[in-house]
Amino acid sequence: MTTLPRTLGADTARLEGREKVTGTARYAADHGHPDGLFAWAVPATIARGEITGVETGAALADPAVLTVLTHENAPRLEEGVDPTLAVLQSPRVAHRGQIVALTVATSLEAARAAAGAVRLDYTSEPHDVLLGLDHPGRYAPEEANGGHPADRERGDFDTAYDEAAVQHDAVYETPPLHNHPMEPHAATAWWEGERLCLYDSSQGSSTVQQMLAQLFGLGPEQVQVTSEHVGGGFGSKGTPRPQAVLAAMAARVTGRPVTLALARQQLAAVTGHRAPTLQRLRLGADRDGRIQALAHEIVTQSSTVQEFVEQAAAPSRTMYVSPHSRTTHRVTRLDVPTPSWMRAPGECPGMYALESAMDELALACGLDPIELRLRNEPDREPDSGRPYSSRHLVECLREGARRFGWQHRDPAVRGHRDGRLLLGTGVAASTYPVMVSPCRAEAHARADGLIDVRVNATDIGTGARTVLAQIAADALRMPLDRVRIHVGSSKLPEAPVAGGSSGTSSWGSAVHKACEGLRHQLAEHNEVPATGLTATADTTEEAKRGQEYARHAYGAQFCEVQVDTATGETRVRRLLGVFATGRILNPRTARSQFLGGMTMGLGMALTEHSTMDREFGDYAERDLAMYHVPVCADVPDIDVHWLDEEDPHLNPMGSKGIGEIGIVGTAAAVTNAVHHATGVRIRALPVTPDALL
Ligand code: MOS
Numbered sequence: 221m222t223t224l225p226r227t228l229g230a231d232t233a234r235l236e237g238r239e240k241v242t243g244t245a246r247y248a249a250d251h252g253h254p255d256g257l258f259a260w261a262v263p264a265t266i267a268r269g270e271i272t273g274v275e276t277g278a279a280l281a282d283p284a285v286l287t288v289l290t291h292e293n294a295p296r297l298e299e300g301v302d303p304t305l306a307v308l309q310s311p312r313v314a315h316r317g318q319i320v321a322l323t324v325a326t327s328l329e330a331a332r333a334a335a336g337a338v339r340l341d342y343t344s345e346p347h348d349v350l351l352g353l354d355h356p357g358r359y360a361p362e363e364a365n366g367g368h369p370a371d372r373e374r375g376d377f378d379t380a381y382d383e384a385a386v387q388h389d390a391v392y393e394t395p396p397l398h399n400h401p402m403e404p405h406a407a408t409a410w411w412e413g414e415r416l417c418l419y420d421s422s423q424g425s426s427t428v429q430q431m432l433a434q435l436f437g438l439g440p441e442q443v444q445v446t447s448e449h450v451g452g453g454f455g456s457k458g459t460p461r462p463q464a465v466l467a468a469m470a471a472r473v474t475g476r477p478v479t480l481a482l483a484r485q486q487l488a489a490v491t492g493h494r495a496p497t498l499q500r501l502r503l504g505a506d507r508d509g510r511i512q513a514l515a516h517e518i519v520t521q522s523s524t525v526q527e528f529v530e531q532a533a534a535p536s537r538t539m540y541v542s543p544h545s546r547t548t549h550r551v552t553r554l555d556v557p558t559p560s561w562m563r564a565p566g567e568c569p570g571m572y573a574l575e576s577a578m579d580e581l582a583l584a585c586g587l588d589p590i591e592l593r594l595r596n597e598p599d600r601e602p603d604s605g606r607p608y609s610s611r612h613l614v615e616c617l618r619e620g621a622r623r624f625g626w627q628h629r630d631p632a633v634r635g636h637r638d639g640r641l642l643l644g645t646g647v648a649a650s651t652y653p654v655m656v657s658p659c660r661a662e663a664h665a666r667a668d669g670l671i672d673v674r675v676n677a678t679d680i681g682t683g684a685r686t687v688l689a690q691i692a693a694d695a696l697r698m699p700l701d702r703v704r705i706h707v708g709s710s711k712l713p714e715a716p717v718a719g720g721s722s723g724t725s726s727w728g729s730a731v732h733k734a735c736e737g738l739r740h741q742l743a744e745h746n747e748v749p750a751t752g753l754t755a756t757a758d759t760t761e762e763a764k765r766g767q768e769y770a771r772h773a774y775g776a777q778f779c780e781v782q783v784d785t786a787t788g789e790t791r792v793r794r795l796l797g798v799f800a801t802g803r804i805l806n807p808r809t810a811r812s813q814f815l816g817g818m819t820m821g822l823g824m825a826l827t828e829h830s831t832m833d834r835e836f837g838d839y840a841e842r843d844l845a846m847y848h849v850p851v852c853a854d855v856p857d858i859d860v861h862w863l864d865e866e867d868p869h870l871n872p873m874g875s876k877g878i879g880e881i882g883i884v885g886t887a888a889a890v891t892n893a894v895h896h897a898t899g900v901r902i903r904a905l906p907v908t909p910d911a912l913l
Pocket of ligand 1: 456564
């Protein structure tokens, strides 16, 4: 008997890599039709008020312009689906940049020129766009993003904190941040009778299919959505966005295919952002650093259109021993664009605050920051009392310390110079929950010996397509080259979004189940019948399992910075991440996920920031020249490692999600290092030179 090399866990290159690097992979806006039209969105130029007049004559004077859609003439949409998608339905303007008109023309240039010629009159109302700790409009929501209760109270925080020998009380701030995937949001739509067909840049075309069907009063079978290649999303494509709705409307009105690619300058207003947070963190500990009382209180913003509450206190409910705990979320609805998911919503800003506070508490207790974390390691999840399915934070910290050379660290602050540079090192922990959603898949054995595996997963650049093929081959006990994997179309079995670091777990469970079913069928046949053999899977039941365990991924990040005493510039010299995330299914694509997350965390720490202009009522940063994501010169040689973690309580692959944990904790590792270098504690991101000089 021969054993095949297992494909799961192998360093397989992306199946679509060649298509991507040769430019033959086609994205949503690349599917223009010879008879197709182009649309251009017109943003509102006031921050709050109402449209009182629409003048489209000048725009329509160009014969290349077929129509201009506004609230006066756009197709009516069903109400109550998602208010951010109710485009061109009302004269109300809820925030600057809201799309208020759409031009449609035979060329992109004509559509864009027409957009400039559309004249809208408004009555403007006073707007309120700045978040404050004591904003009068703030309220307690029912829940925060992800279904987390807004408030949790355990024990008696006030008494325990008052009695604590060591107290730390500080407010940490994170700014608004924008996702800015490489591929802006784009869609190509056309109608075949009462059937809507769409190419959309999305993290989940099953969701787009369902929501567009609702909006246009269709059955889901009347809507077909393809998202074959997607150039990143980071959460901003996790829910349908206006480009899909607008392209569908324009195609309906003109009877022709329409492509709409939002300009990067328009994304900030209509594709979500990470809401700013003001986070008060109080830690009360005994002299040995054992936490008695923990309070993490979040103040954040949403729009007047829709409530979205960044669940930044959620990680404080699960991270450390905290017998007396208070975690709360308060939100203010402002005249701003609607915030949404951005890589590790909740955990990312929340762990910046918690891990900064832990560093400050360690100093207050005279403890090494790793030792402080070891002393507060819970044996059960504090918030629920559930046992952990696996938790290897301690091992990540120890392995990271060993690789980083932490034992040689002199804890003295501002004690290390290299010419005019101050040097420092810092550490922070990472965590991200394990999530899984029901999914369907199908595996079909063809008479020619190949296996078609179908699942409406979305590969947003993560390597999902490749890893799913590996999972299939593994379950089939076949080599990878016999598997044909089909993803990215709503015609395929229904699947959840590429979000919440749950894609591979959710889709993979269904693929595994379908392929195991097919393997058993194949074992009963001497040869595959001409019509083939098919096995289907639905993981609705499996997705409910494992809830008796607290399931989270963990990691530890170590950073070395240099701060220039003449310019105030901070540069990251070394960044190391060690993660414990179950079984790694493909080391090449996994490394890329961790690396990408850590790079994005470095951006959060040092370069990224959206500035709300109070008078204008809009974000000042409009493009990648102003919104600074780290470039190659900003990023050192990032060192990524992981532990071989065995966890039988996850899924058939034994994997935890890895798409988001890399960004969690990075910013605190950087600012903790900045403190070690300079003695300056950065409690408002990003780190800028003026704060250090
Ligand atoms: Mo991720 S922010 O859950 O797409």
